Amino acid sequence: MIRDKDSFDPFLDSLRAFVRERLVPNEERVARENAVPDELVAEMAAQHMFGYSIPEAYGGLGLTMEELALAAIELSQCSVAFRARVGTNTGIGSEGLVADGTAQQKQRYLPDLAAGRKTASFALTEPEAGSDATALKTSARRDGDDFVLNGTKCFITNAPIADLYTVMARSDPDKPGAGGISAFLVERGTPGLSVGKPYDKMGQAGSPVSEVHFDNCRVPAANLVGGLEGHGFKTAMKVLNKQRIHLAALCIGPAIRMLNDAMAFVAGRRQFGQALMNFQLVQAMIADCQTEIQAAQALVLQTARQRDAGEDVTMNASICKYFSSEMCGRVADRCVQMLGGYGYIADYGMERFYRDIRLFRLYEGTSQIHQLTIARHSLKQAGHPVGR
Structure with missing residues (x-):
């Protein structure tokens, strides 16, 4: 759903120009410094990038799912680090608060997140609870007017620089699985909260990722x-269903960028x-890339419109994430191939994208988990529910 095409088209044009004129020229600097410079963060905040999906009542733009998807396609046609810097605020880091927070919680935190004055982070995954998120072991013990997290x-993502963490923890040890999980808002500086050293990653330089530790952390x-115990997993699923479309x-933006660079x-x-463009086997790779990009975009926008219309998009969100992330990997591989030896050389930028986008097939649910989700929903719709 695009609310006002006459105002939204100029918004996209402005975003497209900002990406090309300010972000793309700074890609090598971000990779070299392993951080997005403060002045660019300020410029992105001035472009309202931190508040794309935060409601207008709290200073955000309140984009619909379709509008957010179109903006994401434009923003992601540059180094992954840029969209990751704003992505937790306009995605998983704030979405739980937007979806289920109390009025007081929203008023306290969302204006700062929308303005980029504070950075959010979403803390769900654990060493033994990744694909099976209901197996999380972080505990939240009630102690008077507080909960004590361990x-x-x-x-x-963004844990080393975050000011606010949405943390999933087990508040009822007697309830295994999803039922005993609650969600908490934990501020940086809370005694007992500490952040690990940023990982040395394969790609996505400039996007800090680390562990987060809770040692008798009193919240x-x-x-x-939402003021409700036992609803944390439901909140997480609301976050992830939307975030998977996002x-x-x-995943589409980097594929567009890589193909354009390869064609040039x-x-x-x-x-x-x-x-080289005259050789038919090169043309075949271009055709395959373009076809898959167009298919992914059509699928994502269709699903975004369905979500905006209030439909259940649980399965289609998984289809979008699975297809688009795998598509992006195939496009990256073909584009490196089209550049030949130069595709393997850092000076040409393609190898950076090749490394950066590999993570897409792992986070927000691995491709294999999404295959299971899609199959189970398909079988259920056909009248053949699958047991665990």
Whole structure:
């Protein structure tokens, strides 16, 4: 759903220009410094990037799912680090608060998140609770007007720089699985909260990721999301269903960028007396890339519209994330191939994208988990429910 095309089209044009004129020229700097410079963070905040999906009442833009997807496709046509810097605020880091927070919680935190004054993070994954998130062991013991958290989270995007963490913890040890999990808002500086050293990763330089540790971390009961115990996993699923569509859109932008860069290369590079673009096997790779990009975009926008219409998109969100992330990997591989030896050289940028986008097939549910989700929903719809 696009609410006002006359105002939204200029918004996309402005975003497209900002990405090309300010973000793309700074990609090498971000990779070299392993951080997004503060002045660019301020410029992104001025572009309202931190508040895309936060309601207008709290200073955000309140984009619909379709609008958010279209914006994500534009924003992601540059180094992954840029969209990761804002992505937790306009995605998983704030979405639980937007979906299920109390009025007081929203008023306290969302304006700062929307403005980029504070950075959010979403702490669900644990060393032994990744794909099976209901197996999490981080505990939240009630103690008067507080909860005391103990445990460790891992692979938490923006954890080293976050000011606010949405933390999933087991508040009822007698309830295994999803029923005993609650969500908490934990502020940086809370005694007992510590953040590990940023991981040395394969790719996505400039996007800090680390562990988060809770050692008798005392959190006020007022910071229980929604004021309700046992609803944390439901909150997490609301976050992830939306974020999977968002992430699928974020897989499309890099694929568009890689294909455009590869086409520019093969148009200018000559072998056997002619441009590489004239060779039919090169053209076949271009055709395969373009076809898959167009298919992913159509799928994502269709699903976004369905979500905006209030439909259950649990299965289609998984389809979007699965197809788009795998598509992006195939496009990256073909584009490296089109550049030949230059695709393997850092100076040309393609190898950075090749490493950066590999993570897409792992987070927000691995491709294999999404295959299971899609199959189970398909069988259930056909009248053949699958047992665990």
